[in-house]
Amino acid sequence: MTRLGLEDTIAAISTAPGAGGIGVVRVSGEDALRVADAMFAGRRAPGRTPGGRFLYGRVLDASGDVVDESLALVFRAPHSYTGEDVVEFQTHGSPAVLNRVLARALEAGARPAKPGEFTLRAYVNGRLDLAQAEAVLSLVNAQTDTARRQATLGLTGALANRVALIQSRVTRVLAAVQAMLDYPEEGVPEEDRETPLALAAQDLEALIASSRAGQLATRGARLALIGRPNAGKSSLLNALLGYERSIVTPVAGTTRDYLEAQLELAGVPITLVDTAGLRDTDDAIEAAGVRQAVALAGGADLILHLEDGSSPREDAALDTPADRTLHVRTKADLPPAWADAATLPVSAVTGAGLPALREAIRARLLGDAARGEAWLTTERQGDAARRALGHVQAARALPDELATLELEEALRALNDLTGRDVTEDVVDAVFRNFCVGK
Structure with missing residues (x-):
C-alpha cells in the first residue's frame, strides 16, 4: 500500500x-x-x-x-x-x-x-x-432516515454478518465435497450439500432483492409524470407535494418545459418531474417539450402514466415499460367516463386515492426489501451478490466432483462483497467518491 x-x-x-x-x-x-x-x-x-x-x-x-x-x-x-x-x-x-x-x-x-x-x-x-467503508459514505450522504438507518446497519457490520453466514454455508459444502473426493464411494449427504446451498441461495436472493431499494434510498429516485394535456399531471404533483408548485390551468399545453420538485416518500428522496402533455402539435416549442417528456420518462426510475378518467379514453400516448410504470386514472372526483381495474383512481382535488398511490409507489420502488435488514446500497455490492448466487446455483446443478470450482468462485464473490479480496482499482473506485476530510 x-x-x-x-x-x-x-x-x-x-x-x-x-x-x-x-x-x-x-x-x-x-x-x-x-x-x-x-x-x-x-x-x-x-x-x-x-x-x-x-x-x-x-x-x-x-x-x-x-x-x-x-x-x-x-x-x-x-x-x-x-x-x-x-x-x-x-x-x-x-x-x-x-x-x-x-x-x-x-x-x-x-x-x-x-x-x-x-x-x-x-x-x-x-x-x-469495504462494505462498512461504503456505509460511511452512505451515512455522510444520507438524506432520509431510511438511508441513515441502512448506513448505520452497514457500519455496525450487520451486512458483513449476513454475508459471513452465507460464506459459512458455502464453506461447509466445499469442505464436504473436497472430503468426498478422498472417499468417493460415500458421497455427500444432502444435509451437508443441498440444504446449506439452498439456504445460501435464499439468503443471496434476499440480499439482491434489497439492492435496488438500497441504492434508491441512498441516491434518490426520479419519478416522471406523463400523459396527454390536461390529464392532471401538474395537479397531482401539487397534491403529492402538499403545496402549489406547478401552475394549473384548464388550457391544454400550459406545461411546455419540465418542472422538478423534491419530496420524501417511504424513506426515499424523490424528484418528481412534471412534463409537457403528450400530443401531436405544430407548435415548435410544445413539440420540443413533448420530445423532452419522452426522454425524461425513459430515464426515470418510475413513471406515473396519467389518464383523465372524466373524459372518453384515448389510446395510450406512450408505450412505457410495465415494470417501471404505474397507470393512474385522474379526476376521480368527477363522474367517470371509463373504468379500468389496472389503473389507480386518484383525485388531486379531494385527495381520494393519494394514500393508495403513495403505497403503490413505495411498493414499486422498494418492493419486499422494505421489510428486510441491512440492504445492499451500491451497484458493486449488488454485482458481487449476483455473481455469488450464480456460482451457488451452478454448484447445485453439478455432481459433487465438479462443484468445487463453482463453490470457490462463490466464496471469491462473497469476499469481493465485503472487500476481503479486491484489487486496488476497486478500492480506488470506492474511495474517490468520498469528500476530503472523511
Whole structure:
C-alpha cells in the first residue's frame, strides 16, 4: 500500500464547508502527535497525553501568534477511526480559522488528505471492511432516515454478518465435497450439500432483492409524470407535494418545459418531474417539450402514466415499460367516463386515492426489501451478490466432483462483497467518491 501514501501523516478539515459554531481539523498518521505538539499550546502537549483525552489550549502559527482557542482530542493507535495516531482540533467554525489551522498542520509536516483517505486508512488497517467503508459514505450522504438507518446497519457490520453466514454455508459444502473426493464411494449427504446451498441461495436472493431499494434510498429516485394535456399531471404533483408548485390551468399545453420538485416518500428522496402533455402539435416549442417528456420518462426510475378518467379514453400516448410504470386514472372526483381495474383512481382535488398511490409507489420502488435488514446500497455490492448466487446455483446443478470450482468462485464473490479480496482499482473506485476530510 506504499503507492497510496499511507506512510504519510495527513490533515484535512473534517466539517462541512461554510461557517459554523464549531469546526474540526483532523490529523492522522505516525507523526500526528509530533505535528500536534508543534502547533498546539496548552497545559500538556498532545504527545504526552493518553488516548481518549481532551486538551484545552490554543493553536499557534509558526511565529507563535494565536490562531484560535482550541480543544485537541487525542487518539492513540490502534484505538482511533483510522487505526493510527489521530489528533482532532476543534475550533470556531469560520472558514478563515479552519483554513489557517489546516495550513499550520501542513507547515508542521502533514500533507493534505485525499478524498476518503481517512476512511481508506481505516479499511487498510482493518478497522472497517469495504462494505462498512461504503456505509460511511452512505451515512455522510444520507438524506432520509431510511438511508441513515441502512448506513448505520452497514457500519455496525450487520451486512458483513449476513454475508459471513452465507460464506459459512458455502464453506461447509466445499469442505464436504473436497472430503468426498478422498472417499468417493460415500458421497455427500444432502444435509451437508443441498440444504446449506439452498439456504445460501435464499439468503443471496434476499440480499439482491434489497439492492435496488438500497441504492434508491441512498441516491434518490426520479419519478416522471406523463400523459396527454390536461390529464392532471401538474395537479397531482401539487397534491403529492402538499403545496402549489406547478401552475394549473384548464388550457391544454400550459406545461411546455419540465418542472422538478423534491419530496420524501417511504424513506426515499424523490424528484418528481412534471412534463409537457403528450400530443401531436405544430407548435415548435410544445413539440420540443413533448420530445423532452419522452426522454425524461425513459430515464426515470418510475413513471406515473396519467389518464383523465372524466373524459372518453384515448389510446395510450406512450408505450412505457410495465415494470417501471404505474397507470393512474385522474379526476376521480368527477363522474367517470371509463373504468379500468389496472389503473389507480386518484383525485388531486379531494385527495381520494393519494394514500393508495403513495403505497403503490413505495411498493414499486422498494418492493419486499422494505421489510428486510441491512440492504445492499451500491451497484458493486449488488454485482458481487449476483455473481455469488450464480456460482451457488451452478454448484447445485453439478455432481459433487465438479462443484468445487463453482463453490470457490462463490466464496471469491462473497469476499469481493465485503472487500476481503479486491484489487486496488476497486478500492480506488470506492474511495474517490468520498469528500476530503472523511
